[in-house]
Amino acid sequence: MSTKPIIDIKDLWYTYLRGTPLEHVALRGVNLSVQPGEIVALVGHTGSGKSTLLQHLNGLLMPQSGQVRVAGIDLHEPGADVEAARRAVGLVFQYPEDQLFEPTVGDDVAFGPRNLRLPRSEVRERVRVALESVGLGFDAFRDRSTFGLSGGEMRRVAIAGVLAMQPQVLALDDPLAGLDPGGRASLLRLLAELRDRQGLTIVFVSHALDEIAGVVDTLHVLAEGRVVASGSPREIFRSPEIVLEMGLRLPEVPALMQRLRAAGFPVRTDVLTVEEAAEEIWRTTKSCVM
């Protein structure tokens, strides 16, 4: 691609508790690059290094070896501007609703902008924009009690708290975990909207290959601290051997197409939606009959 990547990671290694009997290598030479405005999903088993990788994006973990370049900041260089990286990349942890602490929603979302020492009016404006961009009305929610919200609302408030920092990249660690199917679908829609309307680059960890396939531009499959496959969901599903080898389950629709193909029907396997699958099956069976 022609544009410069907003995230560029080269040969990144990271070991937890280095130098103790409990040391554990989490990343073994990760290479990854993300274009501005892309929606990227990191998939893989627990322990494959997804969360560790995510924490390198805003300098919570510093590269032990290799290069991490985020929004023009070289985090592998000594004296790198970590604070600037924290502003450029907003990181939302798993179960982010656990980090809410202010009594009211408005104050909690304002925590980030206040840390930036912005003037009151600017803080207020950012809180308004952030709450509205996660689909919660400013006037309806700013004075609500943080701990009286539903789980889904709390998660949105937590995401708004990060958006209020106005990052260029939004990184989320398993944002769909613990939500019901409706909540998952609407959160995915929200991520797509944030990209489309505000031009955010979105990187997130997920296990739900089924649901995310329609939203993401690029999938990176991680295993044992390495990126073992990258590509659009269609590319990955066209040759799903690597996904299956990693013990990940293929989404329903591509899995069905794989089985049809194995049964001797010449269908395409890089199909994402039920409609597409129906059309493809129709097309193939028609040609078979004729």
Next chain:
Amino acid sequence: MADYEVLRHVTIGQYLPGESLVHTLDPRSKIVATIALIAAITTVGYFTGQLVLLAFLVLLVGLAGIPLRYALGGLRPALGMIILLAAMQVLFYRTYAGASPAPSDASAVLWQAGPLNLSLPGLRLAGLTILKLVEMMLAVSLLTLTTSLTSLSRAIESLLSPLGRLGFPAHEVALAMTIALRFVPTLAEELEKIAKAQASRGADFGYRRRWSFVQRVRRLVPLLVPLFVTSFRRAEEMVVAMEARCYTGGHGRSSYRRLRATALDLAAAGFVIFAAGLLIVVPFPI
């Protein structure tokens, strides 16, 4: 730069599974031996005796197959405190024999300035203090590094059970201790995650200096409130989980693995108690 992994570097309470002799001893004899060792460490007032204790502990650490550097790692956070303590003991050392504030043996004073002085007994006491702290740390780490939490708590329960006849709730105390210890790493991890999450929202922990007390306390609010909320939730979940499995308390409760002390366990504990007693009563030259 704030190092969020620092919480995981605490070696006290950590368990390193292994197959060594120290690992396989009965946890009760290990606890009794540790108590005997600590008694000796705190009471022996001679360098020779303390060095014997230190050598014995280092030998045990080696026998357990634990890297000595790792076992001593727990001292790192306390290093500043130890140095400060030793320095104060050296500089302010006085023997308060009678009303005289002067050192007992004038010849032992090497340097004096106002209330500060440098004397041989002072240096000796500081040296002993450092040795004692290091040994204490090694003794406790050795116990927890080689004993899993469950066997530790079962041993405590078993050791306290004679008091049960006097109405002492041995099982409950052991359970409360187990739960408390069990959740130290969990809460440390939780705290690490919360600190990272708030740092992602621009909270600064450590890399911008603020000396104001109010500011520093206020900085803790975004950490403590979520930590309390999740701890309470965890506690409630645990109560439900225990009740769902019909937990009713310690009365008549049996366990899957029974502790059985062998001759070796008795011999090991007996030897340590004997040696510790010997070190306590024998007067050494220095």
